[in-house]
Amino acid sequence: MNVRRALAGLVACSLLAGSPAASAGGSPIQSADLRDWLTYIASDELGGRATFSAGLGLAAGYLQSRLAEWGVSPGGDHGGYLQTVTVQGVQTTSRSSVTVRVGKNSRTFRDGQGVTFPREMGGPRTVTLDRVQFAGYGLDAPGIGHNDFRDSDVAGAAVVYLGEKGPKAIEAARARRVLASRSRHVLDQLRGAATIGPASERPRRDREANPSSRPSSRPLVDFTSAQRLDRPVPPAVTVDDAFYEFLFSATPVRYADLKRKAAAQEPLPVFLLAEVSLTFNIDVDYTVVRVQRTQNVVAVVPGSDPALRDSYVAFGAHYDHVGYAEREPAPDGGGAPGRVTSTARHDRIWNGADDDGSGTVALLALAKAFASADVKPRRSLLFVWHAGEERGLWGSRYFTDRPTVPIDQIVAQLNIDMIGRNRNDDPAQSNTVYLVGSDRISSELHQVNRAANASLPRPLTLDYEMNDPSDLEQLYYRSDHYSYAAKGVPVIFFTTGLHPDYHANTDDVSRIEFDKMTRITQLVYETGARLANLDHPPVRDHRGPRAGKGTRE
Numbered sequence: 001m002n003v004r005r006a007l008a009g010l011v012a013c014s015l016l017a018g019s020p021a022a023s024a025g026g027s028p029i030q031s032a033d034l035r036d037w038l039t040y041i042a043s044d045e046l047g048g049r050a051t052f053s054a055g056l057g058l059a060a061g062y063l064q065s066r067l068a069e070w071g072v073s074p075g076g077d078h079g080g081y082l083q084t085v086t087v088q089g090v091q092t093t094s095r096s097s098v099t100v101r102v103g104k105n106s107r108t109f110r111d112g113q114g115v116t117f118p119r120e121m122g123g124p125r126t127v128t129l130d131r132v133q134f135a136g137y138g139l140d141a142p143g144i145g146h147n148d149f150r151d152s153d154v155a156g157a158a159v160v161y162l163g164e165k166g167p168k169a170i171e172a173a174r175a176r177r178v179l180a181s182r183s184r185h186v187l188d189q190l191r192g193a194a195t196i197g198p199a200s201e202r203p204r205r206d207r208e209a210n211p212s213s214r215p216s217s218r219p220l221v222d223f224t225s226a227q228r229l230d231r232p233v234p235p236a237v238t239v240d241d242a243f244y245e246f247l248f249s250a251t252p253v254r255y256a257d258l259k260r261k262a263a264a265q266e267p268l269p270v271f272l273l274a275e276v277s278l279t280f281n282i283d284v285d286y287t288v289v290r291v292q293r294t295q296n297v298v299a300v301v302p303g304s305d306p307a308l309r310d311s312y313v314a315f316g317a318h319y320d321h322v323g324y325a326e327r328e329p330a331p332d333g334g335g336a337p338g339r340v341t342s343t344a345r346h347d348r349i350w351n352g353a354d355d356d357g358s359g360t361v362a363l364l365a366l367a368k369a370f371a372s373a374d375v376k377p378r379r380s381l382l383f384v385w386h387a388g389e390e391r392g393l394w395g396s397r398y399f400t401d402r403p404t405v406p407i408d409q410i411v412a413q414l415n416i417d418m419i420g421r422n423r424n425d426d427p428a429q430s431n432t433v434y435l436v437g438s439d440r441i442s443s444e445l446h447q448v449n450r451a452a453n454a455s456l457p458r459p460l461t462l463d464y465e466m467n468d469p470s471d472l473e474q475l476y477y478r479s480d481h482y483s484y485a486a487k488g489v490p491v492i493f494f495t496t497g498l499h500p501d502y503h504a505n506t507d508d509v510s511r512i513e514f515d516k517m518t519r520i521t522q523l524v525y526e527t528g529a530r531l532a533n534l535d536h537p538p539v540r541d542h543r544g545p546r547a548g549k550g551t552r553e
């Protein structure tokens, strides 16, 4: 799983349509297989599987050998299992601007002069938005009983918000994280068309791009990306007082009052800005100054139904981790790629057995089980082991921008990242798996998964706590399923949650709960088999993260 970055009525037929293919003749997922494969994948020989390292190449070779042995078809470039992922370091030259029209007056703010665009702002285009909503603090935080979007649908609107500290009810310790996720929540979950936030929210320069940034000179690259630079990206700008003042110049409420209230954390009004429109003119040149390459591993089990086999159920995991320390880490952990556990100071390899060795071998087990089944599901099954997840979801971002099968033919994506432990090492969690995202795009997908679980000999406890949009960890955005969800593909993210060895040098095979991991893999198998046998793709009804029943069984 990705470390938090700077921010950071279902019809009965669908329940019946998927036959419980997994259960016949005993379980196709074998715990002994998982242990065997993970013992190699998380061994010191692979050196922590950092992206661009020989260890990751060894892992890719191992996956390919197993897939070939079982007769799973290659699904990568040139008829092979590998898809090359190109990672670009980019310099941005921006001439972008926003023109604000208030009644008969208008004013244009240029990037860097009252308004700041992100360095990666998508391809050149002009977007005019006539609906501009002031959303107070811009927060949807049920945990503190605060929702600035209760009475307004902001889909397709520009959303303006204020406040560096948020409302009084927000705990100071949580405020920065919650506030920093405002823009993404509006654009991604509420389907807003643009966000205008305070300058305090300006992202720091890309640390990935400039590991030793030289503040006085032009950075070598402005950002690093595995995505198409010409894709449309909704504008998310930060603005200064002068911009806000002009924006509010015709409203009955003065900006100075709003600003004072926000600074005092007092309640803020919510209203539509009458006769205001915004025109974003995105005018940008990107210069690629650095190119690096890594590989996804891609395989396919063809479906049995000629009418459905051109559509796919996708299964994903990431096979990279964070690598090793070349020198003894400093006492404060400096020079290490992750955390150093105090009882293991001299272990220099971050083996990533749970993160995401567990998903890597679970995916192998799924491929083996489907490939050796006597009766294949109707749809085809796509398996992608993503590279570069730990560096910023690179492999999945690349794959979903340049998929090896048409992305609109992927009916669902099931992502597995860290399924080998108990959350916080709590033994009471031994039957629990956390599901994130299952109801957000398709509530039918959510129901198929629940029915699959109910059909297992020992159903798991399905916990949706981490799917709530106000959950601080924001896991929905932190693993590869998000790259698919961002393209409209319904997803489920399966995880057993964080624990003390997360991104530490003690995430080792000896600490994996193989029985639990086997059962979760069976749940993914059963869910995937049902989806692959459905006569229609799961309906994309976009009912959002609270459509699912409850947060807990």
Ligand SMILES: [Zn+2]
Binding pocket: 001, 002, 003, 355, 356, 390, 503
């Ligand atoms: Zn991770």
